[in-house]
Amino acid sequence: MVKDLKHVRFPMKMYRLKTFKEIKSIEGLDEKHLFDVIGRVIEIHCPEEKLINGKNSRLIDFTLEDPDGIQLMCTLWDEHVSKIEAFYNSTSQEPLLVLVQFCRARVCLKSGDVKICSSYDVTQLLFNQESPPFEEFRKRTSHEQTPMRIALSGDMEVRTISEIYRDKEFGDFWVAARIVFIDDPECTCDRNWGDGTLRYRVKVRVVDLDGNAPFLLWDRECLDLIGISADDLKDTHTKGRKGLPKELETLIGLNMLFRIAVRKEQFQKYLNAFPVMRIITDEKIVEKHAPELIQVRDRDLSSKLELELTDEDLWDIEDIDQQMKLKALSKLLHRG
Template structure:
C-alpha cells in the first residue's frame, strides 16, 4: 500500500510511495571519464515532505530517462537507509536507495464510458478480507479496457450496478496503474490503493470533450454476474524472536567499540553491484585484492606479481532491527551459508546470473531474512 514519506522506515520493505519529482540529476565526474556515476532524485509527497533517492551507478541506465520533473510516480521495491549525505537535499532522517527490483510507474489518468459492470465480490487475500468489482470502459473508437478497483473504491462503482442510470456513464480514473492479465495477456486498469480517484459524469472540460466525441451508436451498458479474472499472488512472512538478549545496531553505533557482537537483525537487501567476488593475493595472511598489471595480477601490499589469485567472496547486505539500520559485509564462509551453497558451487556460478550476479543472490536481494 502507499504510505507517506514521513512513515517510511528501514524495517518496512513492502509499502510503496506516491511522489512528485522535484529534481533529477546525475553526479558529474570531475574530469572526463567513461565511468558511470550515480543518479540522484529529490521527491516530495502529498504532505510536502521532501525525500531523497539514490540510484547506484549500476542501475543508472535503467532509470536514466524515467523521471521528468513535475510528474507523479509510484515507486516500490526500494531500500530505506539512513540519509548519509553531508549536504542534504532533504531534512528527512532516511533516504531511499534503488536496486534492480525497484519498480517505477508514472501515475496517469484514464477516461472512458462504462459499458459493463460486474457484480461485487469478496475474497481473502493473504489472510485478509478484501472486496473488488470489475467493470469495462470504452473509448470513442469502441476500444474496450477492463478495470478492477478494490475495497473503498468498490462502493463508488457499485451504486451504478443494476441501477437506472441515464446513459452515457462516463468515468475518469485518476492515479491508476496498468497490469497484464496472466490468463489472457490483456492489459487492464487497477486501482492503486488509496491514491486512486474515481469521478463520474463531472461537468469539466475533460468530460465535455469526451462526451462530444461519442458516436450515436453506442454499446449499451449492462450489469453482469461473473467471477473476477484477478489471481492473487503469494506472500512471504518473516518473524523475529524477541526473547534473545542481544546488542542493537543503535548501541553498536553509539559505543563505537571494536570487538565481536551478536546482533539480531533482518536482512532487507543484498546490495550486490556485480562484484561479489575478487582475486586476492596468494601470500599467507594477505587478503588484498589483486590489480591487473599487463598479463599478470599485482598485489600492492606485498609488491608481488601472480599469474592468478585466490577467489574471495564478499557480499554487502543491508540489515535493520527495531531502531536502526546498517550495512554489513559478509565474507567467504558467511556468504555460502547465506546462500546455502558450497564454495565450489559459488565458483561454478561466477559467470551466471544478471550482470555477473548469481541467480541465488538475485533471488535473495529483496527478500527479508531473519
C-alpha cells in the first residue's frame, strides 16, 4: 500500500553527496558514475574556448573547498558555463556555497589529480540555499576560510585599443588601460516585469600605449572601485573641482585591466563606449600583463588623446563638445 506522506520535515529533494576525500581517492573511481558534491567556491578562472572534435566548446574552471580544507577542481562545459560565469563577472558576496548535482569524476591527464566535471545537460548547480545540506555545511565550516578570488590564466591575452579598432572582431576581450577622463555620470532605468530599477552609469576615457577609447562603467563597477553604491553616490556625493563626485575623481590616473564587450555598434561611431564586463585593479596582475603601462607618465600618454578624424562620416556634429574636451585634456596633460 502506498500513501502520500505530507510532513513539513520530510525532505522534498535528496542528494547523493560524496565527500572530497572519497572523490580524490582514485581507487574504485568510476567515471560513468553520477553523484553530488557540495563545497565553497574559493577560486573562479576565466572562461575559455576550445576546439573539441572540430566543434567550438566553452569551459570554465573553479575550485571548491570543504570544511576540512580539502580542495577540488571543477570544470563546467558549454551551457553550464553561464551558471558560474555570473559570479566571475560580479562582485559576489562570500561565502559562495554551491551544490553540484549529477557530476562526474575525472582524472586530470596533466597532474594526475581527480577533478569533477559537468555531465552533458543533466548537471544542476544550486547556490547558497537554505536546505539541510547547506545548513550542515555552514555549521561545519570554521571561521578561518580561504578567501575567494578571481583567477586569470597566465597566458591571458591582453589586446591594445588600436588592435580592437583595427581587427573589428566581436567578443569579450581584456584591455590594460589608464583612466584619464570621466564624463558626468548618468542615471537610467531598466524595467523588468513592470518594476523600475534605477541604475547608474559612468562614461570614462581610457588610454593605453597604443590609443584611446570610451568605456562604460555601471553601478556594479562603481561599488567595486569606490565602495559606494550607485544610489548612495547619487544621493550623498559632494562635487569636486570639475563638478564630478569626489569619489569618482579618485579613479583618474588608475591603471586597470578591463574586460570589455566588443560589438558592431562600437565601430559604427567611435564615440560609442565599450561596455565594461569586469575590472581587475590588483597592481601585481596589471603589472604582469602590462608592465609598460605602469611605468609611463600621464603626459607621455597625452598624445594618444588626439583622435584622428580620418573618417568624418563616423562623427556627428553633436560630438564636437566631446572632441574639444579631449583636446583640452591633452593640453592640460602636456603642461603637467
